[in-house]
Amino acid sequence: MERNDLCWCGSGKKYKKCHMPIEEKMMVHAEKGEIVPSRKLLKTPAQIEKIKTSAALNTAVLDEVAKHIRIGMSTEEIDQIVYRFTTEHGGIPAPLNYQGFPKSVCTSVNNEICHGIPDKNVILREGDIVNVDVSTIVDGYFSDASRMFKMGNIPENAERLVRVTEECVKLGLAAAKPWGHLGDIADAINTHARANGYSVVEEIGGHGIGLAFHEDPFVSYVTPKGSEMLLVPGMMFTIEPMINEGSPEFYVDEDNDWTVYTIDGGLSAQIEYMVLVKEDGVEVLTK
Numbered sequence: 212m213e214r215n216d217l218c219w220c221g222s223g224k225k226y227k228k229c230h231m232p233i234e235e236k237m238m239v240h241a242e243k244g245e246i247v248p249s250r251k252l253l254k255t256p257a258q259i260e261k262i263k264t265s266a267a268l269n270t271a272v273l274d275e276v277a278k279h280i281r282i283g284m285s286t287e288e289i290d291q292i293v294y295r296f297t298t299e300h301g302g303i304p305a306p307l308n309y310q311g312f313p314k315s316v317c318t319s320v321n322n323e324i325c326h327g328i329p330d331k332n333v334i335l336r337e338g339d340i341v342n343v344d345v346s347t348i349v350d351g352y353f354s355d356a357s358r359m360f361k362m363g364n365i366p367e368n369a370e371r372l373v374r375v376t377e378e379c380v381k382l383g384l385a386a387a388k389p390w391g392h393l394g395d396i397a398d399a400i401n402t403h404a405r406a407n408g409y410s411v412v413e414e415i416g417g418h419g420i421g422l423a424f425h426e427d428p429f430v431s432y433v434t435p436k437g438s439e440m441l442l443v444p445g446m447m448f449t450i451e452p453m454i455n456e457g458s459p460e461f462y463v464d465e466d467n468d469w470t471v472y473t474i475d476g477g478l479s480a481q482i483e484y485m486v487l488v489k490e491d492g493v494e495v496l497t498k
C-alpha cells in the first residue's frame with residue numbers, strides 16, 4: 212500500500228492519513244518483540260457499523276431477559292425469551308447449534324462457571340445467582356455479553372461475589388487503553404479478585420469477536436500488566452472474567468460436554484462486556 216493510495220479499510224481517506232500511522236506505530240512495538248494484531252483483526256468503519264447493529268440487539272435481548280427473569284422460572288423459559296426476541300428482531304442467537312450447543316443462550320447458576328444449558332428442570336430459586344450469556348448474529352456480524360441476575364434475597368457471600376465481579380469488569384475496562392496491552396486488563400481484574408480472596412479461572416477466557424463468534428486473540432484475565440497483545444484501534448474483543456469464590460479449578464459436565472462447574476462446589480460469577488478499541492479510548496458495544 213502506497214502512502215497516497217486509498218486506505219485498505221475503505222474509509223475513503225488516503226492511507227497516509229488513515230491506517231499508515233497506526234501500522235507504523237504497530238511496527239515499532241513488533242520490533243520490540245510485542246504481540247501485535249494482524250490487519251484482519253482491525254475492523255473497518257463499515258464492519259464497525261454492522262457490528263454495532265448486532266451489539267444493539269444483543270443489549271436489547273439482555274434487557275428483555277432482565278424484564279422477565281423471576282424466581283420460579285426455568286432456565287428453559289429464559290432460552291425461549293432469547294430465541295423469540297432475537298428472531299423477532301431480525302437476529303439469530305449465536306449459541307444455537309454452535310459446535311453442537313443445543314440452545315440459544317447460556318444460563319449458568321451458582322456453582323456453574325459458564326456454558327450452562329437451559330433446561331426445563333432447572334428452576335430459579337430464591338438465593339440463586341445466574342449468569343445469562345447472550346450472543347447475537349445480525350446480518351452475519353457477531354456480538355456477545357452477559358449479566359448476573361440475583362434471585363430475590365441472596366446470601367451475603369453471593370452478594371459480595373457478584374459485586375466484586377462487577378468491580379473487576381469495570382476496573383478491567385478502565386485499564387483498557389489504545390496502545391496498552393491485554394495484560395493490563397487482566398492484571399486489573401486478577402489483582403482486584405485476589406485482593407478480595409477470590410480466584411480467576413485461567414483456561415477459559417475472552418476472545419476477539421465481530422466477524423466470527425470467537426476470533427483471535429484469546430483474552431486471559433490472569434496475565435501480567437504490559438504482556439499479551441497490543442491494543443490497537445479497530446480491535447474488538449470481550450472482557451468476561453469468571454471469578455470463583457474458592458479454587459479456580461473446574462470440570463466439564465460429562466453428560467452434556469458443555470457445562471463448566473467449580474471443582475469445589477463454590478460459587479462462580481461472570482460479567483461480559485464487548486468492547487471496541489478506538490484512537491481516543493475504549494467503547495463498550497454491548498454489556
Ligand code: MF3
Binds near residue numbers: 305309310344418449
Ligand atoms: N457466550 C460464550 C462466550 O462468551 C460462548 C459460549 S459458546 C456456546 O464466549 F456455544 F456455549 F454458546
Ligand code: CO
Binds near residue numbers: 356
Ligand atoms: Co464471550
